[in-house]
Amino acid sequence: MKLPQYPQSYWLNSTKLPQFPSLKEDLKTDVVIVGGGISGVTLAYLLSKKGKSVVLLEAGEVLSGTTGHTTAKITCQHDVIYDEFLSHFGEKYAKQYYQANNEALSWIKQTVTEQSIDCDFKEQDAWLYTTSVDLVPDLKKELQAYQALGIEGELTDSTPLPFKTRAGLRMPKQAQFNPVKYLNKLLELAVQQGVQVFEHTTATAVDKPSYVITKEGHKIESKQIVSCSHFPFYDDQQFFFARMYAERSYALCFKPKQEYPEGMFLSIDQSKRSLRSVMIDGEQHIIVGGENHPTGQGICTIRHYETLEQFAEETFGIEKLLYRWSAQDLTTLDKLPFIGATDNKPELYVAAGYKKWGMTTGTAAALLLEKVITGERSPYVDLFAPKRFYADPTIKTFLTYAGNMAKHMVKGKLFASNRHAEDLENGEGSVVSLHGKRAGAYRDQEGKLFIVDTTCTHMGCEVEWNSGDLSWDCPCHGSRFSYQGEVLDGPADKPLHRIQ
Ligand SMILES: Cc1cc2nc3c(=O)[nH]c(=O)nc-3n(C[C@H](O)[C@H](O)[C@H](O)COP(=O)(O)OP(=O)(O)OC[C@H]3O[C@@H](n4cnc5c(N)ncnc54)[C@H](O)[C@@H]3O)c2cc1C
Numbered sequence: 073m074k075l076p077q078y079p080q081s082y083w084l085n086s087t088k089l090p091q092f093p094s095l096k097e098d099l100k101t102d103v104v105i106v107g108g109g110i111s112g113v114t115l116a117y118l119l120s121k122k123g124k125s126v127v128l129l130e131a132g133e134v135l136s137g138t139t140g141h142t143t144a145k146i147t148c149q150h151d152v153i154y155d156e157f158l159s160h161f162g163e164k165y166a167k168q169y170y171q172a173n174n175e176a177l178s179w180i181k182q183t184v185t186e187q188s189i190d191c192d193f194k195e196q197d198a199w200l201y202t203t204s205v206d207l208v209p210d211l212k213k214e215l216q217a218y219q220a221l222g223i224e225g226e227l228t229d230s231t232p233l234p235f236k237t238r239a240g241l242r243m244p245k246q247a248q249f250n251p252v253k254y255l256n257k258l259l260e261l262a263v264q265q266g267v268q269v270f271e272h273t274t275a276t277a278v279d280k281p282s283y284v285i286t287k288e289g290h291k292i293e294s295k296q297i298v299s300c301s302h303f304p305f306y307d308d309q310q311f312f313f314a315r316m317y318a319e320r321s322y323a324l325c326f327k328p329k330q331e332y333p334e335g336m337f338l339s340i341d342q343s344k345r346s347l348r349s350v351m352i353d354g355e356q357h358i359i360v361g362g363e364n365h366p367t368g369q370g371i372c373t374i375r376h377y378e379t380l381e382q383f384a385e386e387t388f389g390i391e392k393l394l395y396r397w398s399a400q401d402l403t404t405l406d407k408l409p410f411i412g413a414t415d416n417k418p419e420l421y422v423a424a425g426y427k428k429w430g431m432t433t434g435t436a437a438a439l440l441l442e443k444v445i446t447g448e449r450s451p452y453v454d455l456f457a458p459k460r461f462y463a464d465p466t467i468k469t470f471l472t473y474a475g476n477m478a479k480h481m482v483k484g485k486l487f488a489s490n491r492h493a494e495d496l497e498n499g500e501g502s503v504v505s506l507h508g509k510r511a512g513a514y515r516d517q518e519g520k521l522f523i524v525d526t527t528c529t530h531m532g533c534e535v536e537w538n539s540g541d542l543s544w545d546c547p548c549h550g551s552r553f554s555y556q557g558e559v560l561d562g563p564a565d566k567p568l569h570r571i572q
């Protein structure tokens with residue numbers, strides 16, 4: 073079966089989104105929200121409902137970031153996590169993590185019903201499963217954590233999947249939806265409530281006393297500023313780049329030969345696989361996800377799609393392959409997201425680090441920040457406080473990632489390529505040698521050559537070619553750049569230097 077030539081998300085293809093102008097003047101408002109993904113759009117909806125004036129800035133187009141490239145399971149079953157949280161943070165915080173996500177799930181469900189949102193919302197059980205007997209004890213321990221925390225769940229010897237599994241841990245009454253259809257409606261309601269949205273408007277800095285500055289130099293004066301930009305657009309000496317790491321993962325959407333059972337599934341095996349169904353034109357399709365790896369450090373990226381394709385063929389059989397896409401999400405060193413006020417500026421808030429569970433966590437972030445900004449209390453402020461530092465679990469991972477960065481800075485500079493730009497075929501990209509120096513080259517389908525300096529503009533690591541998504545990806549903190557050098561993902565905020 074032939075993989076689709078270009079990556080494209082089903083969610084973005086299924087929904088016609090409105091267009092918004094770019095900002096062309098200075099403004100004054102109550103709250104500026106930077107980033108139009110699930111966190112930013114949900115928060116804009118909530119705050120405007122409470123009568124706040126809100127300006128939402130989006131560097132590209134709304135919902136086209138990670139939210140437009142998710143697999144959109146709405147669940148509190150975030151892999152095997154509760155046993156770990158229970159031992160690292162204790163019962164109170166582990167329970168609160170579940171409660172915050174469960175409230176977010178209920179809020180989404182209630183909002184879909186109240187606003188009659190047509191977004192293919194469907195209640196589903198969530199399952200963790202394994203095909204290895206060696207991993208059954210991990211599911212048993214996770215079930216014990218569920219029991220200790222009062223989370224509903226059951227362990228079974230098998231699952232409804234049509235291939236052999238050794239055990240399954242079921243969390244009932246979770247859900248799935250089409251996130252772009254859902255958020256498109258929230259955005260429409262937010263605009264009706266007075267939210268001003270500006271696309272192709274990048275926030276670059278925060279100035280005293282409380283201004284957001286855009287790339288074009290416009291200023292927005294506001295009482296509060298919220299960074300919902302996936303990677304926080306303004307670091308404020310918080311060193312977020314050293315306290316979070318980016319991982320890419322891949323998704324395929326296909327029409328199966330065999331029928332898909334009810335449920336959403338995630339394997340805990342070494343090669344993780346995520347499965348859910350989706351109805352397209354009245355017919356059942358499957359989205360399979362997986363093949364995680366740190367950004368900029370994978371094998372030839374198209375192979376990740378091929379591996380998923382092979383899994384799909386072996387398990388359900390592929391009648392037709394419709395879409396392939398990939399994206400990245402950020403994980404903090406202690407695996408809890410950063411949601412709340414930053415240390416240095418109490419009027420500046422961040423929401424980031426959802427560990428690939430942002431449908432509930434991004435919604436939980438919006439619910440928490442709405443309360444804080446409108447002067448109400450939230451029980452989750454301490455749990456998610458970005459200024460926390462739980463030393464124990466973080467230190468080891470921190471050192472691994474710091475060592476990783478040093479390795480990639482040195483390795484990249486020493487690397488000599490024996491390829492040259494003129495050798496590249498149409499549609500091919502590679503690190504090349506240019507006048508004896510390392511450079512990055514891509515030749516498009518029409519034969520036009522694009523050459524960039526491969527030094528990442530964030531902190532100087534060397535970017536690597538991503539053949540699956542035609543981008544330059546940085547192995548150090550996950551910045552990504554288009555083949556023309558434009559920033560696709562932060563923390564970098566400046567393009568790669570173009571070489572003519
Ligand atoms: C492959 C994959 C599958 C996933 N599956 C699931 C799942 O099944 N369930 C689940 O719960 N979660 C899942 N996730 C995670 C979830 O999709 C993310 O956590 C969530 O979408 C993040 O939302 P966000 O609003 O923080 O960021 P985004 O959706 O990325 O939105 C941030 C926006 O900010 C904009 N921006 C960035 N910088 C600036 C700036 N300086 N100025 C203005 N705008 C800016 C960006 O353009 C972007 O549109 C998955 C993630 C991946 C990668």
Ligand code: FES
Nearest residue numbers: 528530531546549
């Ligand atoms: S993202 Fe930090 S050096 Fe590239």
